[in-house]
Amino acid sequence: MLLAGGQGSRLGPLTRNIAKPAVSFSGKYRIIDFSLSNCSNSNINTVGILTQYKPFLLNSYIVQGSAWDLDAPGGGVHILPPYLGENEGSWYKGTADAVYQNMEFIDFYDPDYVLIISGDHIYKMNYNEMLKFHKEQEADITVSTLTVPWEDASRFGLVTCDENARIISFSEKPAEPEMNLASMGVYIFNWKVLKLALIEDSEDLISDNDFGKNILPRQVQQGKRVLAYNFQGYWKDVGTIDSYYQANMECLNGGSSLNIFDPRHKIYSNEDILPPQYVGSAAKIENSIVCNGCNVLGEVSNSILAQGVFVGEGVCIRDSILLPHAKVYNQTHIFKSIIGERAEIREHCLIGANLRSDSEQEGITVIEDHHLIPMDSVIDAGRNVYRLR
Amino acid sequence: MYDTIAILFANSGFDSLQGLSLEGSIAGMPFGGRYRLLDFALSSMVNSGIRTIGLVTPRHYRSILDHLGGGRDWFLDRKAGGLLILPGAIHGLTQQRINFRIRDIELNLDYLHRNYAENVVISRCNQVFNFNYKDALEFHNKNGADITLIYKIPEKPTDKHGKIRLFLNEDQQVNKIKEEESEHLKVPYFINHLIIRRKVLLDIIHGYKPLETVDLIQPIAENVQTLKVYGFAFNGYIQTIHSVKDYFERNMDLLDPEIRMKLFWGPDSIHTKVADNPPTKHGYQARVRNSLISSGCLIEGEVENSVLSRCVLIEPGAQITNSVLMHSCIIRAGTVLDHVVLDKFVEVKSGNVLKGSRDNPLVMKKTAV
Numbered sequence: 001m002l003l004a005g006g007q008g009s010r011l012g013p014l015t016r017n018i019a020k021p022a023v024s025f026s027g028k029y030r031i032i033d034f035s036l037s038n039c040s041n042s043n044i045n046t047v048g049i050l051t052q053y054k055p056f057l058l059n060s061y062i063v064q065g066s067a068w069d070l071d072a073p074g075g076g077v078h079i080l081p082p083y084l085g086e087n088e089g090s091w092y093k094g095t096a097d098a099v100y101q102n103m104e105f106i107d108f109y110d111p112d113y114v115l116i117i118s119g120d121h122i123y124k125m126n127y128n129e130m131l132k133f134h135k136e137q138e139a140d141i142t143v144s145t146l147t148v149p150w151e152d153a154s155r156f157g158l159v160t161c162d163e164n165a166r167i168i169s170f171s172e173k174p175a176e177p178e179m180n181l182a183s184m185g186v187y188i189f190n191w192k193v194l195k196l197a198l199i200e201d202s203e204d205l206i207s208d209n210d211f212g213k214n215i216l217p218r219q220v221q222q223g224k225r226v227l228a229y230n231f232q233g234y235w236k237d238v239g240t241i242d243s244y245y246q247a248n249m250e251c252l253n254g255g256s257s258l259n260i261f262d263p264r265h266k267i268y269s270n271e272d273i274l275p276p277q278y279v280g281s282a283a284k285i286e287n288s289i290v291c292n293g294c295n296v297l298g299e300v301s302n303s304i305l306a307q308g309v310f311v312g313e314g315v316c317i318r319d320s321i322l323l324p325h326a327k328v329y330n331q332t333h334i335f336k337s338i339i340g341e342r343a344e345i346r347e348h349c350l351i352g353a354n355l356r357s358d359s360e361q362e363g364i365t366v367i368e369d370h371h372l373i374p375m376d377s378v379i380d381a382g383r384n385v386y387r388l389r
Numbered sequence: 390m391y392d393t394i395a396i397l398f399a400n401s402g403f404d405s406l407q408g409l410s411l412e413g414s415i416a417g418m419p420f421g422g423r424y425r426l427l428d429f430a431l432s433s434m435v436n437s438g439i440r441t442i443g444l445v446t447p448r449h450y451r452s453i454l455d456h457l458g459g460g461r462d463w464f465l466d467r468k469a470g471g472l473l474i475l476p477g478a479i480h481g482l483t484q485q486r487i488n489f490r491i492r493d494i495e496l497n498l499d500y501l502h503r504n505y506a507e508n509v510v511i512s513r514c515n516q517v518f519n520f521n522y523k524d525a526l527e528f529h530n531k532n533g534a535d536i537t538l539i540y541k542i543p544e545k546p547t548d549k550h551g552k553i554r555l556f557l558n559e560d561q562q563v564n565k566i567k568e569e570e571s572e573h574l575k576v577p578y579f580i581n582h583l584i585i586r587r588k589v590l591l592d593i594i595h596g597y598k599p600l601e602t603v604d605l606i607q608p609i610a611e612n613v614q615t616l617k618v619y620g621f622a623f624n625g626y627i628q629t630i631h632s633v634k635d636y637f638e639r640n641m642d643l644l645d646p647e648i649r650m651k652l653f654w655g656p657d658s659i660h661t662k663v664a665d666n667p668p669t670k671h672g673y674q675a676r677v678r679n680s681l682i683s684s685g686c687l688i689e690g691e692v693e694n695s696v697l698s699r700c701v702l703i704e705p706g707a708q709i710t711n712s713v714l715m716h717s718c719i720i721r722a723g724t725v726l727d728h729v730v731l732d733k734f735v736e737v738k739s740g741n742v743l744k745g746s747r748d749n750p751l752v753m754k755k756t757a758v
Contacts, residue, residue, distance in 0.1 A: 026668070027668040028667070028668045028684070066461070067663075252670075260667040260668075261667050261670075261685075261687070266665055267665075267667070268665045269665065271663060271665075273462070273658060273659070273660050273661055273663065274653075274658075275421070275422070275423070275649065275652075275653040275654075275659070275681075276421070276422035276423050276681045276682055276683040276684070276696075276697075277669065277681070277682050277683075278644075278646075278649065278680070278681050278682075279677040279678065279679070279680050279681075279682060280678070280679060281678050281679040282678075283677070283678065284676070285671040285675060285677060286671065286672075286673055286675065287671065287672060287673050288670070288671050289668045289669070289670050289671075290668060290669050290670075290671060290682070291668040291669070291684065292423070292668075292683065292684050304668075
């Protein structure tokens with residue numbers, strides 16, 4: 001069950017019109033590609049995708065999942081939006097509620113185990129290894145965990161384990177963390193255990209119906225065998241503009257263990273067929289990722305250009321991320337910014353104006369998708385620029 | 390256009406490509422960074438609304454079938470119609486320079502019999518173009534034509550489209566079809582695309598069975614007075630590839646923004662197989678100028694006036710100018726390439742200097758260096 005219904009409001013202009021899992025990432029991907037490719041590479045071919053917020057682009061991107069080889073006989077990808085029944089049905093109130101409302105779907109396939117993952121994490125993982133651990137340990141629930149730096153620990157849901165990797169307690173984003181083992185939002189449940197837990201949770205009127213906050217702590221309290229599976233590798237929650245920017249840049253600079261160039265664990269995507277990128281005679285591209293369909297006539301450094309991006313003559317782009325089909329016209333300068341899909345920046349603009357020579361400048365400037373920034377505009381660093389409605 | 394089906398001849402293969410297409414055929418040649426030559430013909434048919442396409446295979450068709458799969462990337466994985474494989478005739482030592490061999494259609498006659506379509510569009514896979522047949526089909530139907538031949542009046546002496554000249558009256562009806570060398574005359578030349586009524590095609594095949602290795606154009610030329618044959622002008626970009634020099638120059642054409650615009654950025658796009666490569670990364674020392682670069686490349690060296698296919702690796706200090714590199718080539722540090730065409734998977738080791746010329750590009754075959 002892939003949770004893809006969250007609004008992702010902390011991504012500001014990037015998720016104003018589309019769901020967070022559908023936001024473009026590292027040029028040619030969308031965030032959900034990572035979870036879907038992990039499923040595909042782990043031979044999981046029955047996937048329910050729980051959608052709710054602005055689902056059109058997400059749905060049309062996923063279709064039957066054939067881009068990830070997930071259109072399998074006797075399974076496949078199912079998009080599960082909220083629905084009404086005779087007496088039941090409502091908007092999804094939380095992650096657990098979303099799965100609760102689709103118990104019929106899971107019962108239809110009657111699995112032994114249910115994997116719960118999220119559509120907004122960047123990582124490569126073979127879920128089979130986790131399932132193997134889950135079976136070997138005869139666990140009721142397995143939570144995938146990751147050791148995080150102490151200074152970041154308060155941003156995560158943290159777990160405490162005993163010496164046998166059995167989870168003793170949970171604490172959701174504590175101000176003063178006592179441990180640094182974080183939950184990645186990847187869970188394997190025995191379906192019988194999950195079903196009971198969901199029913200119980202739905203009857204609790206003060207519950208937020210959230211896996212991390214409600215379901216897991218209660219199951220630990222009840223003495224279920226909840227184990228921590230220690231994941232080794234790169235994992236990033238791209239829930240904020242800062243972490244989204246940082247994850248993109250890590251992908252570019254290869255400083256992380258997330259290697260998108262590794263052919264053994266491919267990340268698939270549902271791409272449009274565009275011609276190869278064209279790099280002009282006066283162009284200069286340095287340490288950047290550039291996708292198909294781009295037309296680059298100016299200077300680009302330490303940046304990511306998604307597919308179909310146009311960079312005009314005399315343009316200077318530094319430390320920035322341009323999302324699909326963004327257009328930057330002649331003589332415009334862009335520093336440490338994220339330019340939304342199909343946004344147009346006209347001639348002689350300055351985006352991210354601040355301490356121009358210093359790459360350590362504060363604040364990431366974000367331009368909403370489809371926005372048109374007129375000629376000669378100056379936009380200060382760190383601003384979120386929305387379209388007028 | 391469900392009243393129209395197509396036959397696409399993918400079996401032209403010439404040894405004049407210096408071994409580059411020996412294994413496959415011209416149809417399967419990588420082109421323009423991410424395409425195969427047959428993508429242009431196939432996409433043009435699909436973009437015209439044709440959803441039943443029979444593809445005549447060449448002698449070695451592994452790479453073509455690998456590329457096509459079930460036809461999903463061209464929207465041809467269909468219950469009704471779709472992509473059908475028509476095994477081509479195999480005979481002789483080298484394949485002749487023949488466009489539409491009647492024998493190939495005759496072998497697959499069921500394809501034409503088991504269909505109710507009114508018209509059949511026929512073309513080949515050795516051309517670079519983007520043509521929507523809709524207008525031509527409308528013209529064909531409006532005139533009640535038996536056959537409509539697509540022609541082009543050469544703009545430049547270099548535009549070689551073949552030798553078959555059409556003589557048209559003011560109503561665009563064809564009076565005479567004659568083979569003659571183009572003397573740079575601004576007159577209509579057949580560009581090897583035609584629309585023919587399915588019934589007429591069946592009649593021709595039936596009538597010419599004893600001469601079955603002839604080209605379809607021959608019976609048309611012989612019967613031009615009795616059949617209703619029209620000509621329809623194509624004014625866009627179209628080039629035919631016969632030789633390494635053509636292959637090289639047509640790749641270089643893509644560096645011209647106007648030609649790229651006509652081929653790739655019009656209302657109809659060119660479809661191809663999706664390879665799911667990561668994007669291309671330009672490193673700190675990369676210096677790329679006036680070049681077309683496909684996805685999955687890692688570039689640390691200098692590249693100028695070149696076309697790079699997918700997953701090419703270029704190490705620091707390598708210098709590549711005026712060259713066409715097919716996919717998964719590895720160019721080691723300190724290499725110099727100029728006017729070179731590299732086959733797939735070629736690795737050029739450090740210190741090699743490979744130079745050809747515009748008229749005679751140096752071709753390096755698989756694992757040659």
